[in-house]
Structures are given as structure tokens and as C-alpha cells.
Amino acid sequence: MGEGEMFIGARDRIKIAAAISVSLFFLVLAGPVIAGKTDLVPDWVIEGVSTVRPALTGDGGALAMVGGALVRISKDGSTVWRWDPGKEAVTSIAGDGAGGAWVSQGRRISKISPAGKLSWTYVWEQKVRSMEPLPDGRIAVASERGAVLISSAGKFLWLYDPATGCDT
Secondary structure (H helix, E strand, C coil): CCCCCCCCCHHHHHHHHHHHHHHHHHHHHHHHHHCCCCCCCCCCCCCCECCCCCEECCCCCEEEEECCEEEEECCCCCEEEEECCCCCCCCEEEECCCCCEEEEECCEEEEECCCCCEEEEEECCCCCCEEEECCCCCEEEEECCEEEEECCCCCEEEEEECCCCEEC
8 A cells, every 4th residue: 555545444344334324323313403393292291290309110100299199100191099198298209110119208218009008118217318229129218327228028128327337
């Protein structure tokens, strides 16, 4: 090859073809946005949803606080069930992937079944800040001063206290 010439091998051609394919794919997706097309319409809208962050159910539905109750909403927007949490404000919601939920209210964590019924309640010594469901049915719960792991049956499994370094 002479000076300034470049050899493009099979690997380079594949990389170039892949880059072009990806670019075209994103151009097709972004085309309506680039052209200013904004006729996207939601499938459904629920009025009166509180500021507590909603959670997904795993089957296309959602869990949200609506009018003071926890509501399980199907993927078509209809109400599957409603659960009344009582007077204490709900601070967070987590879906269990099967249509049920965990709800925190101050220091209390409640498990709501896929049928919308209270399964169990666990009371922790600290105010719940966030909850993270685990694939095996347990839930990790955090506060500003530690974390606790609760079984799918509502039993204490593990505690971490960063102030003492205690991991039990």
C-alpha cells in the first residue's frame, strides 16, 4: 500500500456496519421528536395520586396512593384493589412483582398481598426512609441510621448499624 492509503479489513467493515445500523436505529426512534411530533398520548390517567412515589407491579400495572388509599392499578388503568392504611401517612411503597406491595408508615412496614389484604406488619425502632424488594421475597429497609432485612414472612433477619459497625 502506498502512503496515505488505508486498509479496511473485515473487522473494520463489521464495526462500521454496526455503527451505521445503530445510528439509523436511533434516527428512526428519534425522528418524530426531531421533527417536532408530540402527539404521544398516555394509555390511561389516574386523578388524585399523592406525592408518595408510585411503584411498578411487574405485570405492567402500578401501585399508588390515591385519595388516601393504596391502589393497585392494572396495566389497562382499572383498579384491581384498594387498601386503607389508616390514619398514619404512607411514606413509601414497593411492589413485590406479583401484584402485592410493601408499605412504610413511619416505623411500620406492612406487607399487602396480591389480593389487597394485610399479610403482616413489622415495626422497626427507626423511621423508614426507603425499601428495596429482593427477588427472593425479602425486603431491605433503610433509615438514616442503618438497615434491616425482613423475610417474606415478616420476620427480622439482619441488621446493620453504621454507628457501631454492628452487622447482626
